[in-house]
Amino acid sequence: MTVTQHIASHGKTFYNPIVGAILITVILQLLQNSIDVFVKIPNRVFALTYFPPIVLLSLISSIRSDVEYNNFAISQWWWILLILFPIYIFIVFFVKRYEPYALQQRNIGVFSQSMWRNLFILFLLFFFVGYFSNNDPYFHKRAKIEHLIDQRQYTKALSVVKTLSHTDSVISMLTIYAAARSNKLTNHLFSYPLVGSSHVMRPLYVHSYLQPDSIILKNTRLSANYQLMGFLLDRNLSQFIRYLPQYYPSKSVLPRYYKEAVRIYSLHLKDSIPSPPYPHDSYYQYYFNK
Structure with a gap:
């Protein structure tokens, strides 16, 4: 993040780990809350509200390892967004459209089907961040x-x-x-x-x-x-x-x-x-x- 901000701002600003972490967390949380309020995704797949924040987090942390001096560039996976976002919109539409016809599920306790489904979605999202962010040691x-x-x-x-x-x-x-x-x-x-x-x-x-x-x-x-x-x-x-x-x-x-x-x-x-x-x-x- 330090290198990303420095190159993107042409050295005019610097990254503070504490302030940066707080600001990024707040912005991503506000984005997730906005999706929850306006899109109203059902609880059975509530974790889908975290998909756009996860994509944004991956985007800002995916600076290329071969980025040139004073030339900002993110990883060349942005084209994947052209595929993922239409799929995401379709899934959300499908879930909301057929929610009234969904089978009743056991949603009480730690072993509820909704909880495990949401945990699985979160696991996939975390894997997405780890894979598409810059992980070059x-x-x-x-x-x-x-x-x-x-x-x-x-x-x-x-x-x-x-x-x-x-x-x-x-x-x-x-x-x-x-x-x-x-x-x-x-x-x-x-x-x-x-x-x-x-x-x-x-x-x-x-x-x-x-x-x-x-x-x-x-x-x-x-x-x-x-x-x-x-x-x-x-x-x-x-x-x-x-x-x-x-x-x-x-x-x-x-x-x-x-x-x-x-x-x-x-x-x-x-x-x-x-x-x-x-x-x-x-x-x-x-x-x-x-």
Whole structure:
């Protein structure tokens, strides 16, 4: 819902979980009550009054996982409504038309036929919501990462990144940004899944749903570590060694990844490499795992 509202409003509004949940519940309940008052569906299938609210709930929660930056789009199942609503109207008409001729049923107690029929209808409606809403776990984790970064909870965002089974260029950009903002860029970045090269470090080719491009560019354009880590991501050690003395005159205070890169470069000059195995979160592992 956070991503849906942000993209639909072009970033002008934000989604508050508590307020949003209350408003959505109230609106859906009012819609259900209106159907109950004006349509007067018989009690034996009273659960049908929840069908339009269920469809509306599915609609607003069915954002596509591949939605493009700043381009709102819901799942391409809207055409199903063209089939479902006529069927719904026909069923309601049929039930109301033949209600006076329906057989008398036992409608007292917890084992009444009406209760079980309505529970079955509600079960189908809940299944409808679960099936047609966005249930992509990767998309939900990406949305959570973006929300945490937007709230400046960078460490928590990085914790979610570690749970991903795979990554993409946008998540890589956000991972690098969160690592930089939490002072983990030069010592812990390669412990997280990454794809791409230095091109994914800034929102020039990839874009976040929630984090404005201007914020990322403003906070990183003058960063020396961003430039140096870009060389490491490209495995361009010659450029890294060239610019390193401008920012770190003394090699004794080099961060972990810079020390490892310098060692790789020095050994390359001797036609040698560091002895494996390499720690999984080291630059050695990233550099030689091509």
